[in-house]
Amino acid sequence: xxxxxxxxxxxxxxxxxxxxxxxxxxxxxxxxxxxxxxxxxxxxxxxxxxxxxxxxxxxxxxxxxxxxxxxxxxxxxxxxxxxx
Amino acid sequence: xxxxxxxxxxxxxxxxxxxxxxxxxxxxxxxxxxxxxxxxxxxxxxxxxxxxxxxxxxxxxxxxxxxxxxxxxxxxxxxxxxxxxxxxxxxxxxxxxxxxxxxxxxxxxxxxxxxxxxxxxxxxxxxxxxxxxxxxxxxxxxxxxxxxxxxxxxxxxxxxxxxxxxxxxxxxxxxxxxxxxxxxxxxxxxxxxxxxxxxxxxxxxxxxxxxxxxxxxxxxxxxxxxxxxxxxxxxxxxxxxxxxxxxxxxxxxxxxxxxxxxxxxxxxxxxxxxxxxxxxxxxxxxxxxxxxxxxxxxxxxxxxxxxxxxxxxxxxxxxxxxxxxxxxxxxxxxxxxxxxxxxxxxxxxxxxxxxxxxxxxxxxxxxxxxxxxxxxxxxxxxxxxxxxxx
Numbered sequence: 001x002x003x004x005x006x007x008x009x010x011x012x013x014x015x016x017x018x019x020x021x022x023x024x025x026x027x028x029x030x031x032x033x034x035x036x037x038x039x040x041x042x043x044x045x046x047x048x049x050x051x052x053x054x055x056x057x058x059x060x061x062x063x064x065x066x067x068x069x070x071x072x073x074x075x076x077x078x079x080x081x082x083x084x
Numbered sequence: 085x086x087x088x089x090x091x092x093x094x095x096x097x098x099x100x101x102x103x104x105x106x107x108x109x110x111x112x113x114x115x116x117x118x119x120x121x122x123x124x125x126x127x128x129x130x131x132x133x134x135x136x137x138x139x140x141x142x143x144x145x146x147x148x149x150x151x152x153x154x155x156x157x158x159x160x161x162x163x164x165x166x167x168x169x170x171x172x173x174x175x176x177x178x179x180x181x182x183x184x185x186x187x188x189x190x191x192x193x194x195x196x197x198x199x200x201x202x203x204x205x206x207x208x209x210x211x212x213x214x215x216x217x218x219x220x221x222x223x224x225x226x227x228x229x230x231x232x233x234x235x236x237x238x239x240x241x242x243x244x245x246x247x248x249x250x251x252x253x254x255x256x257x258x259x260x261x262x263x264x265x266x267x268x269x270x271x272x273x274x275x276x277x278x279x280x281x282x283x284x285x286x287x288x289x290x291x292x293x294x295x296x297x298x299x300x301x302x303x304x305x306x307x308x309x310x311x312x313x314x315x316x317x318x319x320x321x322x323x324x325x326x327x328x329x330x331x332x333x334x335x336x337x338x339x340x341x342x343x344x345x346x347x348x349x350x351x352x353x354x355x356x357x358x359x360x361x362x363x364x365x366x367x368x369x370x371x372x373x374x375x376x377x378x379x380x381x382x383x384x385x386x387x388x389x390x391x392x393x394x395x396x397x398x399x400x401x402x403x404x405x406x407x408x409x410x411x412x413x414x415x416x417x418x419x420x421x422x423x424x425x426x427x428x429x430x431x432x433x434x435x436x437x438x439x440x441x442x443x444x445x446x447x448x449x450x451x452x453x454x455x456x457x458x459x460x461x462x463x464x465x466x467x468x469x470x471x472x473x474x
Contacts, residue, residue: 017257030252030256030260030307032257032259033259034259035461039461039464039465055395055396058395059393060309060310060393061393
């Protein structure tokens, strides 16, 4: 999952540095993630994992780092399975 | 609670507004700083009302400040905008600097000395996007240095301190920004542009080459991205809307006075402008409701950084700005149609030209196209709030 997220970030994040150089807990905003690009990354993730971010996850914190995005996606896919 | 007559925020702002009214036409005609109005703000100690009581202020809420902005806007847009911009800067200090020793001490100074704060977020080459910087602050030991080609610093020449954005360090990405407070004795300004504009002439938003050096503790301890999202953008849209509402209120007051004068001359006959006045009053109420709803939303979200940083909140604040900046133009145009040539002409009791010119700045100060672009991006993932009250 993390690699898939990294790929999406690399494609849509518009980062000035290669994603491979970023640690899982690196601050993506400090690395140059703009608010516009963060929405594009969200869209990419929604499509790739077939999830929809609820409003309470649509904030800066959820997209602060690769680890934070992974937690958010795990939460969404996990809860979806639990509901079935 | 004891409240002595004449000491409420609104009463104090009303007295400043009366001073501002006397000089508004001169400020506009000469494109000069509204000195008399700002001196009156200082005399009424209005520059520190937002600061916590523990630091010498009066704990004014954003709604109370908005009311003052509206009262000032009813007499002099430039004075009102200077007051609004000062408090927008102060909101960043109050929201993000209270726990920090230098910034707390500085807020006490703002209270004690009634210092006027200006903002330098615009920079040559960034294309108007204040969430990008080219310049970078250089930290050298305990000192920080910054040079910025600030194409706009409103009332820069008249401020006692400037809050200025830059990249966080020399290797930082353009969006990795900080905001730093420099006091007047810590910077030089070399003028690069002259503010000679259609309206809002008295804000003296000239361009400057800023060069400053200060202790590094004056850098605000939070990333500017958070400061922008949690205090600056919201208070900008709300306090600007309050100023614009004030401009529109005064234009409608003038139109109403004109219609009433006509009605008194010929009782029994409805004056020709009466229907348009009813329409203008309707639009004015929309702007008022919109601004109040935005203020309430901000007050409710204020204690919760996550809510302030949420997309729903950003969309709501963007919408407040778009609606009020567009609607005041329709209102003031309506007032002009009601009054006719006496409104078009300067120097009559019904003149509306200054209002119309000043109001034209509203759609441009942070371009509405940019804001709509931002909202449209957010709406790709954010689901709209379908409740009426909540």
